[in-house]
Amino acid sequence: MDGLMMNRPLLQSSLLDFAAESFPNSEIVSRRVEGDLHRQGWAQTRARAVQLSLALQDLGIGMGDRVATLAWNGHRHLEIYHAVPAIGAVCHTINPRLSPEQMCFIAHHAGDGMLFTDLTFVPLLEKLKDQLPTMRFVIMTDRAHMPENGLDALCYEDLLEGRATDREWPEFPETTASGLCYTSGTTGDPKGTLYSHRSNMLHSLATAAVLGPDLGIQPRILPVVPLFHVNAWGLPFTAPLIGASLVMPGPHLDGASLWDLCQSEGVQSAWGVPTIWQGLYAEMKARGAKPEALRHIVVGGSAMPRSLTEGFEKLGIDVNHAWGMTETSPLGSQGSLSADKRDLPFDRRMDLKQTQGRRVFGVEMKIIGDDGTRQPHDGKAMGELYVRGSTVAAGYYKNPDASAKAIDKDGWFGTGDIASIAPDSTLTLRDRAKDLIKSGGEWISSIDVENLALAHPGIAQCAVIAMPHPKWDERPLMVVKCAGDARPTLEEICTTLETHLARWQFPDDVVYVEEMPLTATGKISKLTLRERFKDHVLPDLR
Numbered sequence: 001m002d003g004l005m006m007n008r009p010l011l012q013s014s015l016l017d018f019a020a021e022s023f024p025n026s027e028i029v030s031r032r033v034e035g036d037l038h039r040q041g042w043a044q045t046r047a048r049a050v051q052l053s054l055a056l057q058d059l060g061i062g063m064g065d066r067v068a069t070l071a072w073n074g075h076r077h078l079e080i081y082h083a084v085p086a087i088g089a090v091c092h093t094i095n096p097r098l099s100p101e102q103m104c105f106i107a108h109h110a111g112d113g114m115l116f117t118d119l120t121f122v123p124l125l126e127k128l129k130d131q132l133p134t135m136r137f138v139i140m141t142d143r144a145h146m147p148e149n150g151l152d153a154l155c156y157e158d159l160l161e162g163r164a165t166d167r168e169w170p171e172f173p174e175t176t177a178s179g180l181c182y183t184s185g186t187t188g189d190p191k192g193t194l195y196s197h198r199s200n201m202l203h204s205l206a207t208a209a210v211l212g213p214d215l216g217i218q219p220r221i222l223p224v225v226p227l228f229h230v231n232a233w234g235l236p237f238t239a240p241l242i243g244a245s246l247v248m249p250g251p252h253l254d255g256a257s258l259w260d261l262c263q264s265e266g267v268q269s270a271w272g273v274p275t276i277w278q279g280l281y282a283e284m285k286a287r288g289a290k291p292e293a294l295r296h297i298v299v300g301g302s303a304m305p306r307s308l309t310e311g312f313e314k315l316g317i318d319v320n321h322a323w324g325m326t327e328t329s330p331l332g333s334q335g336s337l338s339a340d341k342r343d344l345p346f347d348r349r350m351d352l353k354q355t356q357g358r359r360v361f362g363v364e365m366k367i368i369g370d371d372g373t374r375q376p377h378d379g380k381a382m383g384e385l386y387v388r389g390s391t392v393a394a395g396y397y398k399n400p401d402a403s404a405k406a407i408d409k410d411g412w413f414g415t416g417d418i419a420s421i422a423p424d425s426t427l428t429l430r431d432r433a434k435d436l437i438k439s440g441g442e443w444i445s446s447i448d449v450e451n452l453a454l455a456h457p458g459i460a461q462c463a464v465i466a467m468p469h470p471k472w473d474e475r476p477l478m479v480v481k482c483a484g485d486a487r488p489t490l491e492e493i494c495t496t497l498e499t500h501l502a503r504w505q506f507p508d509d510v511v512y513v514e515e516m517p518l519t520a521t522g523k524i525s526k527l528t529l530r531e532r533f534k535d536h537v538l539p540d541l542r
């Protein structure tokens with residue numbers, strides 16, 4: 001027997017309607033590419049999204065059409081985020097840190113017909129436009145700042161001007177596609193995750209449920225995580241649900257710029273990858289103070305070094321270490337401590353914050369061992385992490401081969417991450433499957449070694465990669481970016497590791513780099529490092 005309740009579709013347009021009514025004055029503050037600081041409330045954001053949606057329809061955009069963005073975090077990008085899906089079209093965010101070839105590959109694969117861009121990327125697009133012959137360009141600025149350009153581009157503010165500011169949104173099934181995001185593609189071509197209204201709505205409800213208590217009432221949040229990286233971890237949808245203000249940083253993401261913005265805008269919670277927090281932490285140390293209102297950060301995308309977590313916590317900033325992927329919308333697990341753990345001694349709490357936290361409602365997890373069997377959730381057994389849920393990709397956009405590889409026979413998505421899971425669902429990521437080091441039949445977790453080594457004050461960043469070895473199969477090599485002029489020796493580094501690791505888990509050698517190569521999403525690119533050091537000879541083989 002069916003329940004006798006209304007079956008209203010979960011559509012993203014309802015988020016803007018809700019925020020415009022309930023939180024009209026929670027702000028969207030944007031440090032714009034034009035150099036100014038812009039403010040508008042959720043009510044105005046809805047009005048402008050309505051105007052944009054009408055303009056898009058006049059330009060012929062409708063159900064299922066893909067509309068691309070190449071842009072920083074700002075209010076216009078947020079308006080596009082809401083206006084495009086509201087009319088049944090698909091908002092496709094392109095990561096500007098990808099190579100030009102990858103960008104063109106993605107735009108073609110997605111079948112984008114229109115591209116919105118910030119002023120920053122106009123010169124790049126002028127170079128690429130011959131490879132995108134049918135693309136319609138819109139520059140996200142006003143008439144006064146509209147540059148001379150060879151793109152025959154439309155001006156964003158002109159599109160909005162004079163249009164109605166209210167409308168009834170169209171209705172369609174909640175399973176309609178709403179967003180498209182390609183994974184950074186460290187191996188092979190980038191693969192597209194196609195979100196639906198339903199998946200994004202469920203994701204924002206789950207995020208609000210697990211993070212809401214720590215975020216507090218109508219928090220002021222700084223999404224450093226870009227809108228082009230997994231929907232800025234869902235913030236454009238969670239923020240209107242909880243009435244948050246968003247402080248959009250634009251292109252300047254260095255420690256000093258972020259410190260100033262957090263301070264002047266009273267940011268309480270900031271979200272981003274560990275490399276960003278390294279920059280902000282260095283700035284807080286240099287100034288001898290944290291931004292006054294900042295009390296919470298969400299970190300994910302790669303493992304947060306323990307020393308950095310401790311540094312933030314000692315300054316009174318609660319670190320929430322979360323795990324997720326483009327394919328999981330992204331939130332899969334998060335580290336807000338349960339009530340019974342909040343009064344534990346500092347070291348014990350930091351142990352817990354080193355993990356990737358407990359699973360989020362709606363995301364089921366299992367781990368599969370080398371022998372293909374399901375492993376116990378005892379906090380010790382390791383295996384590949386598989387996930388299942390309404391916010392998890394069921395395949396990749398127009399890519400049946402990659403889809404078939406990713407989904408197992410029971411419909412679970414294989415993450416490629418190696419993890420263990422505790423009885424209370426706490427997830428500990430050991431490594432990416434391809435980054436684990438197999439030495440003498442035993443696994444060495446590069447994440448563990450890196451995390452511990454970062455406690456050495458002379459190390460700013462480090463990465464451990466596998467080197468082939470005739471006797472042991474593989475042995476670890478540590479690549480270090482120094483924090484100062486002195487180069488920490490292998491011996492010194494091993495002393496730092498001594499209390500937590502066995503000798504055979506120590507790196508065999510250390511090499512130094514001026515800069516760490518980063519992927520398009522700001523993670524250390526081990527692929528590049530493996531390539532760069534492939535001819536390195538370990539000491540015992542010299």
Ligand code: AMP
Nearest residue numbers: 300301302303322323324325326429521
């Ligand atoms: P992306 O799709 O670019 O967001 O990358 C997802 C991958 O980032 C995951 O499969 C993990 O390997 C890694 N990752 C995400 N969050 C964490 C975390 N908290 N700790 C370690 N690795 C993470």
